[in-house]
Amino acid sequence: MDRPGPSRRKVVSGALALATVAGTHQVRAASGELRFGLTPVFLTSDLELLDRLRSCLEQATGLSVRLVTRRTYQEITSLLLSGQLDTAWICGFPYVVNRSRLALVAVPVWQGKPLYRSYIITDRDRQARTLDDLRGDVHAFSDPDSNSGWLVTATALARDGLTPERFFSRTIFTYGHRNVIRAVASGLAMSGSVDGYVYEIMRETEPDLIARTKVVRQSELLGFPPVACPAGSIDDPGIRSLQAALVGMPEHPDGQAVLRLLRLDGFSIEDPSLFEAIAAEVAIVRGGG
Amino acid sequence: MIALRLPMAFKIPLVVTVFMAAVAVFVSERVLSRFQEAQTRHVGDLATIYLDGMASALVEPVVREDEWEAFDIIDRARQIHAGLRLTETVVALADGRVLASSDPRAHSSWSPLPPSFLTQRTQAPMVDVRDDEAQAVSRRDLASGGTIVGSVHATFDIAPLLAERRSVLWSLIVTNAALTLVLALAAWLTVRRMMRPIQVLASHLEEGAGQRVEPIPEQFVEAAPLEVRRLFQAFNGMAEAVQEREVLSRQLVEEERLASLGRLASGMAHEINNPLGGLFNALDTLKEHGERGDIRRRTIDLIERGLRGIRDVVRTTLVTYRADQDIHSLKRADVDDLRLLVEPEVRRKWLALRWVNEGYDELPMSPSVVRQVLLNLLLNACRAAPEGSQVGFEAHVDGPCFVATIEDMGPGLPIGARNALTDPGGKPLPGSGGGLGLWMVHRLIKEVGGTVAALPRIPAGTIVRITIPLKDEEGTANVA
Numbered sequence: 001m002d003r004p005g006p007s008r009r010k011v012v013s014g015a016l017a018l019a020t021v022a023g024t025h026q027v028r029a030a031s032g033e034l035r036f037g038l039t040p041v042f043l044t045s046d047l048e049l050l051d052r053l054r055s056c057l058e059q060a061t062g063l064s065v066r067l068v069t070r071r072t073y074q075e076i077t078s079l080l081l082s083g084q085l086d087t088a089w090i091c092g093f094p095y096v097v098n099r100s101r102l103a104l105v106a107v108p109v110w111q112g113k114p115l116y117r118s119y120i121i122t123d124r125d126r127q128a129r130t131l132d133d134l135r136g137d138v139h140a141f142s143d144p145d146s147n148s149g150w151l152v153t154a155t156a157l158a159r160d161g162l163t164p165e166r167f168f169s170r171t172i173f174t175y176g177h178r179n180v181i182r183a184v185a186s187g188l189a190m191s192g193s194v195d196g197y198v199y200e201i202m203r204e205t206e207p208d209l210i211a212r213t214k215v216v217r218q219s220e221l222l223g224f225p226p227v228a229c230p231a232g233s234i235d236d237p238g239i240r241s242l243q244a245a246l247v248g249m250p251e252h253p254d255g256q257a258v259l260r261l262l263r264l265d266g267f268s269i270e271d272p273s274l275f276e277a278i279a280a281e282v283a284i285v286r287g288g289g
Numbered sequence: 290m291i292a293l294r295l296p297m298a299f300k301i302p303l304v305v306t307v308f309m310a311a312v313a314v315f316v317s318e319r320v321l322s323r324f325q326e327a328q329t330r331h332v333g334d335l336a337t338i339y340l341d342g343m344a345s346a347l348v349e350p351v352v353r354e355d356e357w358e359a360f361d362i363i364d365r366a367r368q369i370h371a372g373l374r375l376t377e378t379v380v381a382l383a384d385g386r387v388l389a390s391s392d393p394r395a396h397s398s399w400s401p402l403p404p405s406f407l408t409q410r411t412q413a414p415m416v417d418v419r420d421d422e423a424q425a426v427s428r429r430d431l432a433s434g435g436t437i438v439g440s441v442h443a444t445f446d447i448a449p450l451l452a453e454r455r456s457v458l459w460s461l462i463v464t465n466a467a468l469t470l471v472l473a474l475a476a477w478l479t480v481r482r483m484m485r486p487i488q489v490l491a492s493h494l495e496e497g498a499g500q501r502v503e504p505i506p507e508q509f510v511e512a513a514p515l516e517v518r519r520l521f522q523a524f525n526g527m528a529e530a531v532q533e534r535e536v537l538s539r540q541l542v543e544e545e546r547l548a549s550l551g552r553l554a555s556g557m558a559h560e561i562n563n564p565l566g567g568l569f570n571a572l573d574t575l576k577e578h579g580e581r582g583d584i585r586r587r588t589i590d591l592i593e594r595g596l597r598g599i600r601d602v603v604r605t606t607l608v609t610y611r612a613d614q615d616i617h618s619l620k621r622a623d624v625d626d627l628r629l630l631v632e633p634e635v636r637r638k639w640l641a642l643r644w645v646n647e648g649y650d651e652l653p654m655s656p657s658v659v660r661q662v663l664l665n666l667l668l669n670a671c672r673a674a675p676e677g678s679q680v681g682f683e684a685h686v687d688g689p690c691f692v693a694t695i696e697d698m699g700p701g702l703p704i705g706a707r708n709a710l711t712d713p714g715g716k717p718l719p720g721s722g723g724g725l726g727l728w729m730v731h732r733l734i735k736e737v738g739g740t741v742a743a744l745p746r747i748p749a750g751t752i753v754r755i756t757i758p759l760k761d762e763e764g765t766a767n768v769a
Contacts, residue, residue: 138398140357174357187394188360 673699
């Protein structure tokens with residue numbers, strides 16, 4: 001089963017460097033099989049979506065596609081770095097941290113841009129208007145390896161020379177953007193850091209849950225969580241065909257259905273410089289830490 | 290004791306109602322308590338299943354003190370167990386602090402567990418059903434490797450169970466009330482039907498007490514149940530006997546009236562006949578010696594006295610039997626006049642009549658009644674007295690009463706006659722010779738509010754004493 005979540009105080013890159021994913025399932029490569037890791041960056045609970053995504057990719061690539069999901073970002077990142085996954089949809093934060101060892105396959109396009117924002121949310125009935133109003137809160141983060149669900153807020157605090165642990169009375173990792181919204185909506189947490197893209201999708205899919213929260217702060221536009229592969233395998237035929245399948249999804253009926261479910265416009269091939277802003281955040285947090 | 294005075298038609302339905310109510314209360318109590326037990330057991334089973342299911346998932350997050358994980362588990366479980374009416378689930382650490390609650394706003398993480406939850410440690414899952422709060426509170430301890438690491442608490446809304454119980458109670462009340470009503474009505478109808486012959490009998494008896502006793506019509510007798518038919522037949526037999534007796538006593542009254550009338554008429558005839566002989570003699574004397582002045586005067590005087598005697602007898606008879614209500618005063622002479630009517634009987638039997646009538650001139654009372662009473666008693670005394678004996682009459686005023694005593698030396702009044710005189714029970718007694726006259730005496734005395742007493746005379750005979758109260762002060766003023 002899943003191991004307990006990683007210690008919150010460990011530096012993310014350190015953890016990733018050491019990651020050998022002990023105790024996790026061995027993801028073995030079979031001939032002609034593409035192992036595609038998915039992080040909780042989007043709504044992994046939707047089995048229909050997973051099914052359609054797999055069949056769409058299988059048809060487009062001609063390969064057998066195996067979708068691998070894990071509870072935490074770290075597990076997926078480790079599997080990818082250790083070569084147990086051929087490719088994975090990861091967050092911008094682990095991509096930036098491991099930029100030298102990873103290559104971009106494709107970046108989702110949402111609302112016309114390969115960009116999204118991070119939101120800080122709180123209870124609908126609360127008066128808070130700025131991050132500063134949330135001092136002393138019980139704060140829900142999504143994942144210590146999430147850009148929108150941790151890094152953005154940590155960076156904002158680091159700019160003032162603060163850390164989440166000092167600024168908030170207590171922090172909770174919920175390992176999912178939807179969970180952050182649940183935690184805030186239920187009152188378990190007083191505020192939370194959440195992916196703006198997930199939040200906006202949930203406005204449509206779960207309006208009752210969203211209605212109990214409100215957005216206090218929106219970050220600047222940042223690079224959308226990308227699909228990445230180990231740097232050495234970017235030119236593999238399988239990866240190339242996957243890249244073509246992702247970019248060609250709007251033309252494929254199943255692909256259209258998947259994009260519709262994800263509320264995405266499509267996938268595009270982007271330059272790593274798209275993630276400079278996130279890299280700058282990492283630098284600030286590390287400097288501040 | 291009021292119930293005892295109610296008619297049967299109400300008493301028996303009342304008893305049925307009370308009995309049914311008692312049965313209903315008892316049965317309802319049993320049903321409800323069994324129902325409550327079943328519900329409690331059901332809640333207990335559900336709570337245990339729920340808590341056991343939660344426990345295995347919650348041990349790890351509790352050990353790690355992972356509030357999100359704990360919250361996630363109980364939050365999802367709430368959705369799964371929606372049918373249980375789970376209101377809240379709280380996960381607590383071993384030190385009594387809340388790790389997570391399904392309603393974090395009510396019980397935030399790390400706050401102390403409120404006392405409304407079960408705070409006592411327990412081996413097995415524990416359920417406390419609180420009817421007054423309409424909720425059930427349960428607890429199960431979480432153990433890891435034999436160590437208690439925390440506890441999971443769940444509260445359930447049992448309002449639907451209570452509502453169900455209330456609806457059962459209401460349906461019991463309504464059903465039992467309807468049943469009781471129907472049975473009471475049936476009892477009332479049955480009793481009424483059973484009592485109808487008795488009512489027929491009662492109404493006939495009541496009628497009989499008032500006037501005539503009528504037999505129960507044949508169609509009622511035939512329609513009645515066997516036992517009642519015998520009762521009816523017995524009543525009809527009795528009614529016929531009473532009717533026969535009534536006819537008989539009416540005949541007797543008539544005969545007695547005629548007899549007493551005859552006696553009086555013969556007395557009167559005798560009284561008129563006596564002077565008539567003298568009158569005819571006087572007429573003969575006048576025819577032969579009418580020219581002699583002294584003889585004529587004497588003879589005319591004799592004729593006048595004879596005619597006056599006849600007039601007095603006729604007038605007394607008229608006065609005695611005239612029911613003249615306008616005359617309200619009794620003169621002494623009215624009583625003395627009675628001697629004239631008794632005289633023939635006295636003379637016929639060679640009796641000595643002792644006559645004392647004094648002490649008053651005029652009394653405020655009906656002369657007709659007093660004279661009829663006294664004449665009846667005097668004639669009775671004369672008839673009872675042996676030939677050549679004595680009959681006594683004495684009348685005077687004693688205080689506020691007129692008292693008259695008649696005594697004879699006869700063989701004494703038979704018991705029947707004495708009863709007829711003093712307490713005849715409102716009806717004439719047949720078969721006793723002088724009974725009827727005495728019964729009339731009693732009735733007349735009673736009319737004027739007097740009393741009559743019959744005493745044996747020593748050594749032989751009877752003394753009858755009548756006492757009639759004077760009407761008012763004015764009357765007593767006239768007493769001389």
